Amino acid sequence: xxxxxxxxxxxxxxxxxxxxxxxxxxxxxxxxxxxxxxxxxxxxxxxxxxxxxxxxxxxxxxxxxxxxxxxxxxxxxxxxxxxxxxxxxxxxxxxxxxxxxxxxxxxxxxxxxxxxxxxxxxxxxxxxxxxxxxxxxxxxxxxxxxxxxxxxxxxxxxxxxxxxxxxxxxxxxxxxxxxxxxxxxxxxxxxxxxxxxxxxxxxxxxxxxxxxxxxxxxxxxxxxxxxxxxxxxxxxxxxxxxxxxxxxxxxxxxxxxxxxxxxxxxxxxxxxxxxxxxxxxxxxxxxxxxxxxxxxxxxxxxxxxxxxxxxxxxxxxxxxxxxxxxxxxxxxxxxxxxxxxxxxxxxxxxxxxxxxxxxxxxxxxxxxxx
Amino acid sequence: xxxxxxxxxxxxxxxxxxxxxxxxxxxxxxxxxxxxxxxxxxxxxxxxxxxxxxxxxxxxxxxxxxxxxxxxxxxxxxxxxxxxxxxxxxxxxxxxxxxxxxxxxxxxxxxxxxxxxxxxxxxxxxxxxxxxxxxxxxxxxxxxxxxxxxxxxxxxxxxxxxxxxxxxxxxxxxxxxxxxxxxxxxxxxxxxxxxxxxxxxxxxxxxxxxxxxxxxxxxxxxxxxxxxxxxxxxxxxxxxxxxxxxxxxxxxxxxxxxxxxxxxxxxxxxxxxxxxxxxxxxxxxxxxxxxxxxxxxxxxxxxxxxxxxxxxxxxxxxxxxxxxxxxxxxxxxxxxxxxxxxxxxxxxxxxxxxxxxxxxxxxx
Numbered sequence: 183x184x185x186x187x188x189x190x191x192x193x194x195x196x197x198x199x200x201x202x203x204x205x206x207x208x209x210x211x212x213x214x215x216x217x218x219x220x221x222x223x224x225x226x227x228x229x230x231x232x233x234x235x236x237x238x239x240x241x242x243x244x245x246x247x248x249x250x251x252x253x254x255x256x257x258x259x260x261x262x263x264x265x266x267x268x269x270x271x272x273x274x275x276x277x278x279x280x281x282x283x284x285x286x287x288x289x290x291x292x293x294x295x296x297x298x299x300x301x302x303x304x305x306x307x308x309x310x311x312x313x314x315x316x317x318x319x320x321x322x323x324x325x326x327x328x329x330x331x332x333x334x335x336x337x338x339x340x341x342x343x344x345x346x347x348x349x350x351x352x353x354x355x356x357x358x359x360x361x362x363x364x365x366x367x368x369x370x371x372x373x374x375x376x377x378x379x380x381x382x383x384x385x386x387x388x389x390x391x392x393x394x395x396x397x398x399x400x401x402x403x404x405x406x407x408x409x410x411x412x413x414x415x416x417x418x419x420x421x422x423x424x425x426x427x428x429x430x431x432x433x434x435x436x437x438x439x440x441x442x443x444x445x446x447x448x449x450x451x452x453x454x455x456x457x458x459x460x461x462x463x464x465x466x467x468x469x470x471x472x473x474x475x476x477x478x479x480x481x482x483x484x485x486x487x488x489x490x491x492x493x494x495x496x497x498x499x500x501x502x503x504x505x506x507x508x509x510x511x512x513x514x515x516x517x518x519x520x521x522x523x524x525x526x527x528x529x530x531x532x533x534x535x536x537x538x539x540x541x542x543x544x545x546x547x548x549x550x551x552x
Numbered sequence: 553x554x555x556x557x558x559x560x561x562x563x564x565x566x567x568x569x570x571x572x573x574x575x576x577x578x579x580x581x582x583x584x585x586x587x588x589x590x591x592x593x594x595x596x597x598x599x600x601x602x603x604x605x606x607x608x609x610x611x612x613x614x615x616x617x618x619x620x621x622x623x624x625x626x627x628x629x630x631x632x633x634x635x636x637x638x639x640x641x642x643x644x645x646x647x648x649x650x651x652x653x654x655x656x657x658x659x660x661x662x663x664x665x666x667x668x669x670x671x672x673x674x675x676x677x678x679x680x681x682x683x684x685x686x687x688x689x690x691x692x693x694x695x696x697x698x699x700x701x702x703x704x705x706x707x708x709x710x711x712x713x714x715x716x717x718x719x720x721x722x723x724x725x726x727x728x729x730x731x732x733x734x735x736x737x738x739x740x741x742x743x744x745x746x747x748x749x750x751x752x753x754x755x756x757x758x759x760x761x762x763x764x765x766x767x768x769x770x771x772x773x774x775x776x777x778x779x780x781x782x783x784x785x786x787x788x789x790x791x792x793x794x795x796x797x798x799x800x801x802x803x804x805x806x807x808x809x810x811x812x813x814x815x816x817x818x819x820x821x822x823x824x825x826x827x828x829x830x831x832x833x834x835x836x837x838x839x840x841x842x843x844x845x846x847x848x849x850x851x852x853x854x855x856x857x858x859x860x861x862x863x864x865x866x867x868x869x870x871x872x873x874x875x876x877x878x879x880x881x882x883x884x885x886x887x888x889x890x891x892x893x894x895x896x897x898x899x900x901x902x903x904x905x906x907x908x909x910x911x912x913x914x915x916x
Binding site: 222224239240269271272273274275276277279280281282284300301302303304305307316318348349351352353367369370371372373409458460478479 | 608609610621622623624625639640641642643644647649687688696698699700701718721722723724725726727728729730732734736738773775776777825827828831876878882884889
């Protein structure tokens with residue numbers, strides 16, 4: 183997941199640390215002890231101090247949980263857990279085909295891996311790694327704070343049987359610059375919602391809901407939902423690097439994202455058809471930053487962000503001939519069926535990958551191999 | 553000294569197993585607050601104080617699977633001379649489990665199926681002719697479905713017998729309603745959108761003039777883990793794409809006379825998105841108060857009816873239409889699904905609502 187801590191944001195957090203030196207003013211000051219009644223765990227991302235943000239689509243809420251997992255550790259020498267779905271299924275009394283892993287996040291402090299899991303009957307659970315073992319992380323008695331998104335997108339009209347079938351599925355989550363950023367897909371209208379929620383959560387808070395358009399080859403523009411995104415610093419400026427459900431990679435300068443504004447993204451690449459992006463992370467190879475993009479039907483892609491920053495061509499010309507990709511170049515890496523990724527250190531990535539024999543494995547790759 | 557300790561412990565264990573063997577263990581599945589709980593009786597009380605000596609595993613097992621296999625998470629409660637094991641996640645219907653006391657004394661049990669099979673009740677759009685740039689399909693079920701396996705159980709096949717590769721965006725999380733009785737599917741928007749490579753090089757998912765069948769597989773399991781049990785299919789023909797946004801000014805109306813409970817009818821002139829048509833329009837009196845009544849979307853989602861609870865009085869009424877209302881191709885009242893960019897053209901100011909005013913007059 184996108185626990186993206188640039189040097190700048192680290193400085194920011196450090197700054198916050200200096201500003202709030204008394205424990206009473208900590209980020210968890212307003213947290214309450216108890217059961218946040220988590221109904222689904224669709225997206226995970228870590229903030230500072232071991233605070234885990236859970237995107238709960240079913241109750242349209244972001245739940246901040248103080249994991250108390252804040253003992254600083256080095257990244258392990260290796261991560262190699264085979265048949266993760268079978269092990270989790272055994273814990274929740276079912277078979278591997280009854281398990282869906284929704285998201286994965288690495289705690290940047292303890293380097294523990296957190297997996298968001300659903301049984302097919304919808305029951306959610308969190309699982310963490312402990313060395314070579316998996317452990318259940320119970321959510322019924324935790325220190326937490328909750329922010330509900332539903333009201334921000336309008337009270338839902340009910341059908342004549344008093345049911346509301348409309349829902350917002352949280353498609354991605356990131357913490358950046360003191361805000362929790364959330365992208366959502368509606369299950370009725372074809373639209374995109376993007377929220378930036380200041381953290382710590384306040385009882386009454388201003389939400390930014392953005393309408394995001396992207397242009398294709400200078401001819402058409404479409405109002406489209408974002409599948410996965412990542413805040414990113416390029417040339418001293420903050421951007422949102424986003425990938426749509428239909429694979430274009432688009433960037434938005436953060437300072438242009440304003441509530442209610444018709445913000446048009448700069449399409450920097452089309453990464454192939456019949457494909458849906460699954461996840462984006464950043465890492466460093468030989469000290470140089472790169473982006474990694476996991477896809478539903480294509481191999482893992484490595485992108486050089488300096489090319490994005492200097493890419494001025496808005497894909498204004500229709501693509502000629504039979505080419506299937508366009509825009510900023512990418513390197514296809516020999517990893518297919520990577521379902522989830524996160525950074526465990528600057529130059530190491532943990533990935534959840536379905537191998538050719540059908541097993542679902544959790545393993546770590548260092549930058550040299552990416 | 554150490555040897556003595558070990559000898560003593562081994563001795564204890566032997567005594568323990570003798571006492572267990574002497575007493576008949578009794579296993580039972582009991583109902584507890586709506587779910588099944590495993591109850592073990594007959595073990596020696598002193599031996600049973602260590603609740604973790606009772607372990608439950610998935611599957612039929614003749615021997616304890618070893619420490620590397622996780623046992624099922626749950627809570628253990630001591631009750632007089634019994635241990636109750638309540639799984640943290642309810643046992644799944646039709647699955648078999650094996651419980652072990654002290655790593656042996658296996659008890660194999662299967663959870664009975666009690667829920668009737670779930671049925672697919674409706675597919676929207678309901679029409680038999682759909683636009684080439686169709687954006688969404690809704691599947692309605694009689695009971696909550698399982699999540700996470702939808703795309704493995706759907707197939708779109710052309711009349712020539714070709715299976716369309718990945719016609720729906722394989723979104724995770726899947727777009728279910730909160731009660732998981734309705735699933736929203738998106739036809740690949742990358743191939744619907746003009747200008748994108750997917751569209752330009754692979755063309756649309758649905759070819760104009762083609763006949764297609766959507767098949768829903770009988771192996772798809774519901775929330776209780778039970779398969780649908782039968783295949784479902786929807787046949788349709790593809791007509792030309794729709795790039796125009798719906799315009800309320802072009803809709804036609806049928807108005808009832810005062811004193812009747814006949815419906816107000818709007819004819820959209822095209823099929824609309826069923827979910828949005830059912831909730832995007834509301835009927836008010838002139839002062840803004842909503843009129844009590846029932847909404848029905850019929851005629852392949854091309855007509856909207858409002859049936860009043862009480863007979864219509866004479867007077868002025870307003871229908872408020874949320875601009876989010878979409879047709880089958882994702883064009884809404886404010887904007888078409890994709891818009892051709894024209895240099896210098898001003899973007900039309902989006903409005904949240906459109907209103908339609910009408911008068912109910914005395915019946916002739």
